Amino acid sequence: MRTITYSEAIHESIDYNMEKDETVFNLGEDIGVLGGGFRATHDLYEKYGRKRVLDTPLSEIAIVGAAIGAALGGLRPIPEIMYIDFTPGCMDMIVNQMAKIHFMFGGQIKVPMVLRTVCGAAGYNAAQHSQSMYPFFVHTPGLIVVTPSTPYDAKGLLNTSIADDNPVIFMEHKRLYTSKGEVPEEFYTIPFGKADVKREGDDLTIVATHALVHDALALAEEMEKEGTSIEVIDPRTLVPFDKETIFKSVEKTNKLIVADESILSCGMASEISAIVAEEMFDYLDKPIIRVASPNCHCPFSMPLEDAYIPGKEELKEAIAKVL
Amino acid sequence: MKISNDDKIKMLWEMMRIRQFEERAGELYVAGIITGALHASNGQEAVPVGVIMNLKEDDYLQSSHRGHGHVLAKGGEFKPMMAELFGKITGYCKGRGGSMHFAYVEKNILGTNGIVGGGIPIAAGVGYSIVYKGTNQMVACFLGDGAANTGAFHEGINFAAVVNAPVLFVIENNQWAISVPRKWSDRLVDLSKRAAAYGILGETVDGNDVLAVYEAANKAVKEIRAGNGPVLLECKTYRWKGHHAGEPASLQYRDPKEVEAWLKKCPIKKLEKALLEEKIISEAEIEEMTKKIEQELDEAVEFAKKSPLPEAASLHDHLYV
Ligand SMILES: Cc1ncc(C[n+]2csc(CCOP(=O)(O)OP(=O)(O)O)c2C)c(N)n1
Ligand SMILES: [Mg+2]
Numbered sequence: 001m002r003t004i005t006y007s008e009a010i011h012e013s014i015d016y017n018m019e020k021d022e023t024v025f026n027l028g029e030d031i032g033v034l035g036g037g038f039r040a041t042h043d044l045y046e047k048y049g050r051k052r053v054l055d056t057p058l059s060e061i062a063i064v065g066a067a068i069g070a071a072l073g074g075l076r077p078i079p080e081i082m083y084i085d086f087t088p089g090c091m092d093m094i095v096n097q098m099a100k101i102h103f104m105f106g107g108q109i110k111v112p113m114v115l116r117t118v119c120g121a122a123g124y125n126a127a128q129h130s131q132s133m134y135p136f137f138v139h140t141p142g143l144i145v146v147t148p149s150t151p152y153d154a155k156g157l158l159n160t161s162i163a164d165d166n167p168v169i170f171m172e173h174k175r176l177y178t179s180k181g182e183v184p185e186e187f188y189t190i191p192f193g194k195a196d197v198k199r200e201g202d203d204l205t206i207v208a209t210h211a212l213v214h215d216a217l218a219l220a221e222e223m224e225k226e227g228t229s230i231e232v233i234d235p236r237t238l239v240p241f242d243k244e245t246i247f248k249s250v251e252k253t254n255k256l257i258v259a260d261e262s263i264l265s266c267g268m269a270s271e272i273s274a275i276v277a278e279e280m281f282d283y284l285d286k287p288i289i290r291v292a293s294p295n296c297h298c299p300f301s302m303p304l305e306d307a308y309i310p311g312k313e314e315l316k317e318a319i320a321k322v323l
Numbered sequence: 324m325k326i327s328n329d330d331k332i333k334m335l336w337e338m339m340r341i342r343q344f345e346e347r348a349g350e351l352y353v354a355g356i357i358t359g360a361l362h363a364s365n366g367q368e369a370v371p372v373g374v375i376m377n378l379k380e381d382d383y384l385q386s387s388h389r390g391h392g393h394v395l396a397k398g399g400e401f402k403p404m405m406a407e408l409f410g411k412i413t414g415y416c417k418g419r420g421g422s423m424h425f426a427y428v429e430k431n432i433l434g435t436n437g438i439v440g441g442g443i444p445i446a447a448g449v450g451y452s453i454v455y456k457g458t459n460q461m462v463a464c465f466l467g468d469g470a471a472n473t474g475a476f477h478e479g480i481n482f483a484a485v486v487n488a489p490v491l492f493v494i495e496n497n498q499w500a501i502s503v504p505r506k507w508s509d510r511l512v513d514l515s516k517r518a519a520a521y522g523i524l525g526e527t528v529d530g531n532d533v534l535a536v537y538e539a540a541n542k543a544v545k546e547i548r549a550g551n552g553p554v555l556l557e558c559k560t561y562r563w564k565g566h567h568a569g570e571p572a573s574l575q576y577r578d579p580k581e582v583e584a585w586l587k588k589c590p591i592k593k594l595e596k597a598l599l600e601e602k603i604i605s606e607a608e609i610e611e612m613t614k615k616i617e618q619e620l621d622e623a624v625e626f627a628k629k630s631p632l633p634e635a636a637s638l639h640d641h642l643y644v
Contacts, residue, residue, distance in 0.1 A: 033576045034502035057508045058439055058469035058500050086438065089474070124359040124410070126421045128437035296639050300359055300421030301410030307635035 001182040009151035009183050010040040010116075010172065013158035014078065016187060018048055021076060024162060025052040028063055028080030028116075037082055038118065038177040060090035064115065068098050071113045076162065081117040084171070085131050098167045099142035110165040114158070120174040120211060120261060121298045121309050130298035130305070132210075132261040135268050137169045138238050144168040144192060145238040149213040151181040153236055156190030163189065173210040173261075193240035197249070201231035204322060205249040205256050206315070207272055208232060212259040212291070215312045219319070228323065238268060243275055250280050255322045259291035261310060267292050289318040324538045328603045334376060334533050335598060336612060338368035338591050341392040343616045344401065345564075347624065348391070348408060348422075352568035357408045359421045360437075364392040366531075366563035369590035370495045371396040373536025374463055374556070377544045383431045383449050385442040385464040388423050389495070389562075390435030393465050398430040401623035411630035418633045419641060431460075439500075440466065440473030443492070447479045450488025450553070461489040461547050469500025471514050480553065484521040487552040491543050494555065495530065497562040502576040515557040523553050530558030531590040534597075561585035 004012070018024045025048075026032075026041055032055040035042025045053040056063050060081055067079035081087050087094060094115070101111050121130035137143045146161055146168060148154040154172070161168040198213055199220050208216040213234045220230035231249050235242055250256050256276055260268040269290035277288060291314045298308050345363040352361050364371075367389070375384070375396040386393040394404065399415075407414025408422055415427050426434035433449065436442045446464035453460045470476060471494055483490045494514050498505055511517070518525025524546060528539040536558055543554040563586065598604040633640075 030501045030503060032502075055503045055507050057472035058503070059472045059474070061474045089438070089440075124421065126359065126423055126437065127419075128423065129360065294638065296642055299419045299633075299638065300407075300416075300424070301418030301633050302358065303632050303635050304410075304418065304638055307638050 001184060003180050004151055004183050005177065006151045006154050006172075006179050006181070007038050007040050007177040009155040010158055011042065011044075012183070013155045013162070014041060015044060015047070017159065017162045018044065018052060023075045024078065025054065025075060026078045026080065027054040027056050027067060029056060029058055029082050031055060031080050036080065038172070038174070040116075040172070040177075041080070060086050061093055064090045064093035064098065067113050067115070068093065068101070068111060071111045072101070072109060077113045078162065079113065079115050081115065083129055084117045084119040084133060085128050087117060087133075091136070094137070094143070095140050099140045102166065103142055111167045112165045114161045114168045114170050116170045116172060118172045118174055121293075121305060122174040124300055124302055124305050126300035127297035132293065133263070134169065134171050134238065135262050135266060135271065138268065138271065142167070143239060145171065146192070146236070147171045147209045147238055148236065149173070149176065149210050149234050151179070151183045153190060153196070153234070155183050156188050157236065159187060160189040160192060164192070171210075175211045179214070190236065192237045193242050195233050195235045195242035195245035197231065197245065198234050199230065199232040201229035201253070203229045203253055203255070204319065205231045205233060205246070205253045206259060207246055207256065208234060208259040209238070209268065210261060212261060212310065212315075215315055216259060219312055219315050223319070235272070241275070243279070246272070246276060247280055250276060251283050254283055254285040256284065256288045257291060257315065257318045257322060258288060259310065259315060261293055263295055264290060264292040265295050286322045289321055291315055291318050324541065326534060326537065330376065331534070331594070331598055331603060334372050334537065335591070335594050335604070337372040337376070337396055338533060338594065339612055340616055341368045341371065341395050342591055343613070343620060344391060344395060344404070347620045349564070349568050351408070351624070358410070359423075360388070361408070361422045361568035362389040362566065363564045363568060364389050366585065366589065367495060367497055367560045368392055369533035369536050370493065370530050370558045370560055371465065373533045374491065374493055374540040376537055377540045378461070378463055381431060382460050383433055383462040385433055385446040385449065385462060386425070386435040387442065387465050387467055387470065387495070388435060388437055388439065389467065390425060390465070391422065394425045394427065394432055394435065397432050399425070399427055399432065401619055402626045403427070405623040405627040406630050409627040409630065410632060411627055412633050413626070413630040417641075440470040440475035442466065443470065443473070443475045443479030444482060446490050446492070447483035447486070447488050450483050450490040451486050453489055454486060459548070461491065461544065463491045463493060465493045465495055467500060468494060468496040468498065468505060468514060469503070469508060471517070472508055480521050480523070480555065483553040484523050487550070489547045490553040491540065491547055492553060492555045494557040496557050496559050499562055499577070501566045513557060515555050518555040523555060524551075525555040525557070527557040527559065530560030531588045531593065533590055533594050561588070
């Protein structure tokens, strides 16, 4: 099969859906002529024009608010917020409007939109450009939260997101844009709420998201040689969340590490740990270990950012604790 | 307005310091020696210099993501600034901030900012603290033309107006917000027109003419210090470089002719020419100034290189809980 990047996979999905459905359009900062900070919307402006690839004023509240309005008006907007770090500036639109309108109006109207944004620490961009605060969105009822870790998942899940009639937060990860993987040329979808077992194993389960999936897989490969068999599961969507696949794995391995780049306190690793602890306590031989960003802001300086980002080192330490 | 020869020479000196700092930082970035997001202000030097020459030592500065020039003009020094760009513990923020979070509190430099518009309401609040305590200070708050379209702009300036905060809001209108041109950002010719919406004074000035910026800021500062509340000053200028140091050929979205036309309006050359014509300064003296700054920069880079990086174990330092 052909191999493309994560960024190309996202681009392909947007392009396909725009071609198929006249009501699909993009809005955001620097998505048009520049083609987005990570090239995910490059050449779409040339192909579809400004009407459908709208470079907006520097106004996050208006970007999300106008997308909600356009959705209410019958369109299928794909707003982009350049970095997740800028979503707090428009959080009211996301939390109090986008997530609630369908519910508050008694189900009379749908809000079909896909808010694309970017998370993760990379390249020493300091405390205001390195965050992974999507647990804010998981905490908000009414938002579908998608976290693809591979080009294949990115394309399939974005196709599903654009087709869905409810608001989606589509979380892209900075360190993954140039990663490559096999992606079919034809259209396909991946259902929400269906975790993917990225690697099977018997001794230990690692539930990981985004870039940490790849760290876990690399480590699992290394440890296989030492005789340790690790199962790696990627939930792929945080809301809805596929408990069953994880429960089944824990039943088999009896040990669990949860790895996610959001901050430890009230982060995604904590939430997943709680879900498993609540229902699978009897199957666990050891306490669940969380691998996450520390309860700290991401500092600028190289050695500090390197220490900050959870990765293989932290996973290794966690494995040493449970095995 | 009469501006002394000494002040004119100081303006030239300050602008040259900014230009040469930006050039050196850009080179170090391209060489891979410094990292992160680096937003250079080459071509915009007249704005911070013309404005900040009107401030007193204890006045406050709120800066934007493109803030090296503001910090330098307000008394920032090469060594700790360069060290911060290198992520060293001898930097102003001990390597925690980098270019987007330069702060030098001793000089009331309350930081550059990675969130566009983020400093505007904060400036209003610093202004209110001045009103509250009755000190004779003021705030200069620099922002871009892009920032003028945030909600923070509206709320921050309106708040400052209502509490009569002594804040000079300076829109450094460099015509672009990354790749988004003014025509897609707002429908105004002069952004200073927005002042009327807040019931405050507003003025637009040629941001590449440091003497004009100085005069306009001087007038504004007098109003502010007289207790008449905030003023909105728009300085029209141009971003010479890519949006950030890693974006070299930003010309993909800008007409090269537009860039060329603005390059001809270099604020430093303009002042140099005037000073040479008036025989206030000689070519040799300018040459001497350039060299002196280069030498100072060499020392700053040496200092930064030799300074230690933070220990990984210090990750949680400066976090109080
Ligand atoms: C709230 C927010 N939105 C978006 C960004 C990304 N961003 C950084 S600078 C910039 C453009 C800013 O334009 P302007 O205010 O005109 O300043 P300039 O870069 O031209 O100096 C954008 C969109 C950001 N840092 N913060
Ligand atoms: Mg600008």
